[in-house]
Amino acid sequence: MIYYKTTAEVELMRESALLVSSTLAEVARILKPGMTTLEIDAHAEKFIVEHQATPSFKNYKGFPFTCCISVNDAVVHGFPNNTPIKNGDIVSVDVGVFKNGFHGDSAYTFAIGSIEEDVKQLLRVTKESLYLGIEKAVAGNRVGDISFAIQDYAERKHKYGVVRELVGHGLGRRLHEDPQVPNYGKRGSGAKLHDGLVIAIEPMINMGVKEVWYEDDGWTVKTKDGKPAAHYEHTICVRRGKADILSSFDEIEAAEKANTALDSSYY
Template identity: 45%
Template sequence: MFRKAEPEIQLKTSAEIEKMRAAGQIVARTLDELRAAVRPGISTLDLDTIAERSIRAAGAVPSFKGYHGFTGSICASVNEEVVHGIPSAERVLADGDLISIDCGAILDGWHGDSAITVAVGDPSEDDRRLMEVCEEAMWQGIAQLRPGNRLGDIGYAIDGHMRSQGRYGNVQEYGGHGIGTEMHMEPHVLNHGKRGRGLELVEGMCLAIEPMANLGTRHVLQLDDGWTVVTRDSKRSAHFEHTVAITAEGPRVLTARTENRDKIAAMGLPDPGF
């Protein structure tokens, strides 16, 4: 009987985690700029231009631009688009839209990766709840990033929260990932799983935790552009992500934004160092 080999995981020193935090804070500030810029009439390409300018002004490089041929500095996914939406001058935001913005930056060879979903104008109650449920699912997953826990504990927490909140589709074809000197590294982090199963989490791991929640079913498909992922039933989706380091003191959120300060304190997580 053959035993499946464990993936090789990049472990970071405290000094390397600080370098990742510096990259993560560039991403955080860029997302703050993008949130402030979201309004009716702005195109997703306009937002992409803002992001690239912000990242490069900080001395970093956009992680996404040129990645396997991707043309944008951000992924801009609107309404039924789940992830990997390509920025376009033709995609102009309108009042009532939802946009998920995924952003990454490389600084001195280290990556930061984070995503938010933003309402254009005042969200409907359904959209507001969708965003709340998805973001809280992310925090529930982050809370599991402690030495001695298992990879399955993360997915179990994310999926359990979504299930407890009603009929939300938890996208299973895409998930989180290891991150460090590359944007996507081992291990793959499922947004569903079994408690106590899978790879043991150890100090020095850095993971991107990123649930995607749909208002309808969990099922998705990829468009012919080879990138954009949409819900099969055309219902709306939300996406949130943070890059997190596993430390002896607990999960340290390296892409934390100022608006996350109270949440991090309430959860008793280590100070990310704003």
């Protein structure tokens, strides 16, 4: 069943989504070589709780952490651990919060220090594919229009692998609602989009093949060929004419830029 949100509910969801964005900005401020992903997770959880919210992911279907933190060839759902991140890594952080009865959900892939040019392009194309998908998230279109826009740009134009096993989703009082929002598909297919539908659009794009495998923890998804993967996600509300993006990358990108400038002497 698809639940449409009232204007008041959308504003509550915006508050949740923007708190996720601020949490990711906090992560951007502290990220540096030598940190562990467990340290990042603890910092994010402290920030969320201090803002009178609850981490959406913690204990969700048994997931034991606040953030999904996926490094290099880990696509999504990575378990935070004690392995230090290093210069040249890419780190995808996916986080959700529950506040005022609604969830917010967003993800961002960070570059640690100096990364290879082909990895920079992967990050850029994945982020661009997200916004191309959002452009199609307007009333009157269908889910497949979003899916096609992402796949066409990432897979057909740039020859990357678009993950099939994991998809975007509806969002609201529950973390995962209908409809599912794949990152691949045919234009004009799938559920029709109506004003007030809130969804999480989240391209998961591999530099190499689209196939993935699961680690023994049952959660961490990795690329089959060991090449890097990127993941960006926004919570958006379908509107007439133009989607309303409830989360934001502005604070994250500003923090990321400041952190890079501050640590440039390190590299």
